[in-house]
Amino acid sequence: MKNGRKKASTSAASKTALGKKEGKLLEVNDLKVSFFTPAGEVKAVGGISYDLNYGEVMGIVGESGSGKSVEAYSIMGLLQSPGKVVGGSIIFEGEDVLAKSKEEMTSFRGNKVSMIFQNPMTSLNPVYTVGNQLVEALRAHNKDISAAEAKKRAAEMLDMVGINNVEKRMKQYPHEFSGGMRQRVMIAMGLICNPKLLIADEPTTALDVTIQAQIIELMKELQQKTQMGIIFITHNLGVVAEICDKVSVMYAGRIVEKGSVNDIFYKPSHPYTVGLLRSMPRVDAQEYERLIPIEGTPVDMLNPPDGCPFAPRCESCMQICLKKMPPYVEMGDGHSSACWLRVQEKMKDKEAKNNG
Amino acid sequence: MAKYTLKRLGMAIITLLLVACITFLLMNTIPGSPWLTEKTPSQATIDALNEKYGLNEPEIVQLGKYFKNLFKGDMGVSLKMQKNRPVVDIILEMFPVSAKIGAIALLWAVLVGVPLGCIAAYNRGKWVDSLLRIVGTIGISMPSFVVASLLLTGLGGSDDSIFPTIFKASLGAKAYILPCFALGLYPMCYISRQARSSMLDALGQDYIKTARAKGLKNSAVIFKHALRNALIPVITYLGPQIAFTLCGGFVVETVFSVPGLGRYFIQSIQNRDYPLIMGTTVFLAAFIIFMNFFVDILYVVVDPRIKLEKGGE
Numbered sequence: 176m177k178n179g180r181k182k183a184s185t186s187a188a189s190k191t192a193l194g195k196k197e198g199k200l201l202e203v204n205d206l207k208v209s210f211f212t213p214a215g216e217v218k219a220v221g222g223i224s225y226d227l228n229y230g231e232v233m234g235i236v237g238e239s240g241s242g243k244s245v246e247a248y249s250i251m252g253l254l255q256s257p258g259k260v261v262g263g264s265i266i267f268e269g270e271d272v273l274a275k276s277k278e279e280m281t282s283f284r285g286n287k288v289s290m291i292f293q294n295p296m297t298s299l300n301p302v303y304t305v306g307n308q309l310v311e312a313l314r315a316h317n318k319d320i321s322a323a324e325a326k327k328r329a330a331e332m333l334d335m336v337g338i339n340n341v342e343k344r345m346k347q348y349p350h351e352f353s354g355g356m357r358q359r360v361m362i363a364m365g366l367i368c369n370p371k372l373l374i375a376d377e378p379t380t381a382l383d384v385t386i387q388a389q390i391i392e393l394m395k396e397l398q399q400k401t402q403m404g405i406i407f408i409t410h411n412l413g414v415v416a417e418i419c420d421k422v423s424v425m426y427a428g429r430i431v432e433k434g435s436v437n438d439i440f441y442k443p444s445h446p447y448t449v450g451l452l453r454s455m456p457r458v459d460a461q462e463y464e465r466l467i468p469i470e471g472t473p474v475d476m477l478n479p480p481d482g483c484p485f486a487p488r489c490e491s492c493m494q495i496c497l498k499k500m501p502p503y504v505e506m507g508d509g510h511s512s513a514c515w516l517r518v519q520e521k522m523k524d525k526e527a528k529n530n531g
Numbered sequence: 532m533a534k535y536t537l538k539r540l541g542m543a544i545i546t547l548l549l550v551a552c553i554t555f556l557l558m559n560t561i562p563g564s565p566w567l568t569e570k571t572p573s574q575a576t577i578d579a580l581n582e583k584y585g586l587n588e589p590e591i592v593q594l595g596k597y598f599k600n601l602f603k604g605d606m607g608v609s610l611k612m613q614k615n616r617p618v619v620d621i622i623l624e625m626f627p628v629s630a631k632i633g634a635i636a637l638l639w640a641v642l643v644g645v646p647l648g649c650i651a652a653y654n655r656g657k658w659v660d661s662l663l664r665i666v667g668t669i670g671i672s673m674p675s676f677v678v679a680s681l682l683l684t685g686l687g688g689s690d691d692s693i694f695p696t697i698f699k700a701s702l703g704a705k706a707y708i709l710p711c712f713a714l715g716l717y718p719m720c721y722i723s724r725q726a727r728s729s730m731l732d733a734l735g736q737d738y739i740k741t742a743r744a745k746g747l748k749n750s751a752v753i754f755k756h757a758l759r760n761a762l763i764p765v766i767t768y769l770g771p772q773i774a775f776t777l778c779g780g781f782v783v784e785t786v787f788s789v790p791g792l793g794r795y796f797i798q799s800i801q802n803r804d805y806p807l808i809m810g811t812t813v814f815l816a817a818f819i820i821f822m823n824f825f826v827d828i829l830y831v832v833v834d835p836r837i838k839l840e841k842g843g844e
Contacts, residue, residue, distance in 0.1 A: 253743055285746030292744075297737040301836055302759050312745040348835040364745065487677075 182278040196229040199266075200371055200404045201250070206263035208245050208254065208428075217476045220246040221428040222263065230402040234415035234436075236451070237425030240473060243408045247374045248423075249273075250406075251290055268371065269384035286316040287366035293356035293377040305360050306345030309333070313367045336393060342453040354521060355386035359393065366397065372404045379414060391417050412455055421509065424448050427484035428473050434510030436470070444504075444512040446489045483515065491516060540829075543820045548598070550816040551809065555594050558800075558808050559789030565803045584610060586805075598808065606813070607806030612799060618810035622792065626777075627812075628700070628782065629791035635707060635776035636715030637769075642720040645765065647760075648726025652734060652761075653753065663723065679713040679786035698789040711785045714780045718772055722765055729761040736760070752835040763834055770826030774819040778811075 189377040208220035220242040227233050234299060235243045248254050250265055251305070267287065284290075292298045303520060309329035312461060314320060330341045336359040338344055349357055358378060375394065379387040395418050398405055409417055416436060417423055423433040424447065432445040443449045450469040453455055457464065471488035474480060483489070486496040496515050504517040564575050564586075581587040585596065600607065606618035614620055651663040686709065688695035700704050733739065734757050742756045784793035792811060799807035830837045 251744060281748055283744050283746070284744055290744040292737060293738065294737055298741045299762070300742070300756050302834055303756075304835075311747070311751075315746050315748075315751075344592065350836050361741070364741075469743040 185523075192206060196402075197214045198229060199226050200229045200231070200268060202264075202322045203246075203250075204264045204266070206246065206249060206265060207261045208242070208249050209259055209261045211257040211259065212477075215477050218479055219258070219428055219476060220249070221479065222422075223425070223428075223430045224394055225423055225430065225433060227404050227406065229371070230398075230404060232398060232405040232419045234294065234407045234409060234419035234422040235425055236412060236415055236422060237321075238410060238473065240476070241425040242428040243425055245319060245375050247290065247376055247406060247408055250372075250374065251288060252285055253284070253290075260459040285312055285370070286366075286368045287370055287371040288374065289368070290374040290376060291358070291361045291378050294381045295354055295378075296381065298361055299357055301349055304346055304348055305333075305352065306330075309345075309360070309364050309367060312364045316368050328367065329363075332367050333360070335366075335397070336360070336363040349480075354382055355389060358382060358386075358390055362390075362397070364399065366403075366455065370403060370407065370408065374406045376408045376411070378407075380409070381410070387414070394418060407472065412440075412451060423476040424451070427514065428476065429484065431485065431514070432510075432512040434506065434512075435474060435508070437505070438508075438510040440442070442510070444506050444508070444510070444517055445485075445514045446491055446516070447485045448512075450488075483513070535764050539586040539824050543817075543824070546820055547813060547817055551598070551601070551813050552594065554812045555590070555597070558803075558805060559590055561800075561803065563803050565805065567803075570733055586697060601813070606810040609804055609807050611804045612795070612807060620805065620807050621795070622795060622810055622814055625790065625792040628789065629793055630674040630777045632707060632714060632784075632789060632791065633773075633780070635711040636780075637718060637773060637776050638715075639711065639720055640715040640719035641765075641769070644722030645726045645762070646798055647719075647723040648728075649730050649753065649758065649761075651723065651727040652730035655731060660727075663727075664784045667724050670716050671714075671724070674782075675780060676786060678716055678783045679710075679783050680715055682709050683786060695789075698787045704723060710780075710783055711787055713786070714776060714783045718776065722769065725765050725768055726761060729764045730757060731759040733757040759833060763830065766826055766829055766833065770822045770829075774815065778815045778818060807811075 176511045192388075204224050205222045205224075206220055206224070207218070210217040223242075223246060225233070235246070237243050245258065246255070248258070249260050252272065252275070254260065260273055267283075268270045271418055272280075272283070299305070303311075304488055306326065306329055309332060310322070310325045313325050317325070326345070330345060333344060334342045338356060338359055344352075349360070352360065356398070361378075378394070379390050382390060391414060394405070397403075398418075405418075407415070409415060419436050421433065421434050421435050422439045424439065424445065425431070428446050432439065432443070434442075439448060440452065443452055450467075453467045454469060456466060469488055474484045474487065480486065480497070482495070482497040482499055483501050486492045489496065493515055499515075501515045501518060503511045503513050503515045504521055505511050506517065541562045564577070566572055566580055572580075578587070585593060588596075597607070604619065606622075608615050608617050609621060647663055647667075651660045654660050682694075683696060686694040688694060689696070690699065690702060693705060694709050695702050697708055698710055700706065734753075736757075739752060739756055742752045747756075756798075778792050778796075781797055783789070784791045784798070792814075795807060796811050796815075799811060
């Protein structure tokens with residue numbers, strides 16, 4: 176089974192003339208993650224599936240507690256007890272990540288997949304120089320490289336992420352860097368081993384707006400240069416529009432809608448996505464407008480409802496929404512949505528077709 | 532750095548003078564005198580002795596003279612315990628004995644305490660953690676005289692046995708086992724608890740997540756990234772503790788009859804041996820002040836965020 180998968184993916188991932196790989200980099204199938212707390216099992220991620228192609232940038236959008244980060248940590252194998260993957264599979268370049276041993280995961284992390292975090296102020300170790308931490312990341316996976324070479328490569332990376340005066344900066348400690356600079360260092364550290372996939376867990380949330388724009392610009396530029404895949408976790412739709420090719424919208428541990436950036440922004444088909452878009456301030460507003468929030472609070476993940484988790488907050492909630500989980504409905508080219516409204520529409524279309 | 536050192540030196544001298552003044556004051560308020568023994572000497576003898584050692588002068592004059600001599604490195608002579616022997620000589624003879632036992636005790640306390648704390652933190656909530664917590668709590672709540680007495684009655688034997696009851700330097704290494712163990716038990720337990728909590732704190736930090744995400748081995752994550760941050764509170768505790776332990780555990784030295792400085796702290800007071808009281812106290816105070824300074828410097832080595840003066844170097 177595993178071998179079969181491997182073969183299929185490697186042939187799909189054959190190189191094109193441009194030297195750019197095509198095919199699936201990452202496949203997540205029905206991934207389920209639970210936290211076993213004294214109060215009971217919290218189903219943080221309740222069965223999500225998506226694909227990511229080589230060189231593709233996917234945004235995962237959702238509110239706090241929707242399982243965005245937990246899902247990312249499962250790919251990295253960084254889930255901390257009491258969190259556990261309880262079902263599904265994560266296939267990276269044809270290899271099952273969940274089947275890897277601890278040692279294999281250690282050489283996988285930071286090498287094939289890197290991750291950068293939300294808070295650059297605390298993500299670097301305060302007692303080691305920036306150069307030391309960069310070199311360490313490289314030498315963790317590249318054991319033959321000499322100290323001098325590693326240093327040179329670290330300096331190149333810092334230069335690449337737009338840090339000036341690299342020689343001096345290498346010898347400085349994280350507290351001598353500003354927040355934006357530290358996030359640049361984190362990006363340099365994440366990319367130093369040329370990973371195929373970068374997971375960015377709200378990398379701009381803790382930064383001020385002007386710096387946010389710079390970091391997004393930088394990541395876009397680096398993505399074009401290195402052709403890596405990026406999973407961009409955020410709750411900022413503006414950021415998504417800026418950098419992503421496609422978007423998955425998560426709510427209560429499920430992907431409620433996924434599609435290309437255009438589909439999500441112009442043809443949102445899940446009431447939650449609609450609500451998210453409506454709660455964003457508009458630049459083209461004619462006069463002062465109040466933002467429209469999504470009323471209510473997210474469901475209790477300890478006792479998730481039988482039906483659609485968004486139903487209690489949904490304006491167009493129907494009887495069935497409270498009883499049964501909606502299936503995914505294909506809305507066209509990679510755009511799908513889990514909402515009974517869409518199911519209803521599909522059925523009507525079918526009927527109309529049959530009658531006409 | 533030089534400016535900082537000078538500032539600290541100035542403060543150290545003032546602190547020492549204060550300590551000396553307070554000790555002198557307290558010492559003189561205790562009733563009794565060095566000359567009172569089972570056979571009380573005649574009043575004439577006492578007067579003559581007071582005259583000889585300058586105890587008949589007003590106290591303020593005595594204190595002034597003491598300071599004058601102190602700056603010349605003269606702490607006076609012992610009045611009673613080792614009659615007429617310079618206090619400096621006594622300290623120099625006794626201190627190495629205490630320091631050796633203290634150093635061994637602290638060494639094992641750190642070498643065992645820190646790893647135990649790390650193990651407990653790493654296995655938080657598991658049985659190892661619970662076991663270490665119980666041991667630690669017992670070690671901290673048991674006064675050292677109980678530990679020392681228990682060891683003595685339980686294990687102590689003659690000079691030929693593995694654990695000799697009475698400390699004699701001539702017995703070699705085995706003489707040190709019991710006193711060093713008794714002296715180091717409390718700091719060991721304290722350090723392990725301190726290390727556990729600061730290690731737990733460090734392990735929860737974001738940079739540990741980063742280190743794991745980089746693909747570092749577990750050992751590198753714990754020993755390189757967490758431990759160095761976790762050691763800072765341990766160092767804080769260690770500074771003054773080194774001074775106390777090296778100058779002799781009063782109780783432990785008494786129980787094991789170690790001829791160290793610790794015993795002299797108490798005996799000099801019991802005997803109203805004024806210069807010796809002053810000498811040992813001033814010496815301990817100076818040592819503690821020095822160790823605090825040393826710890827400050829150590830901070831800079833461990834944590835680059837700390838700069839000893841504004842602007843740093």
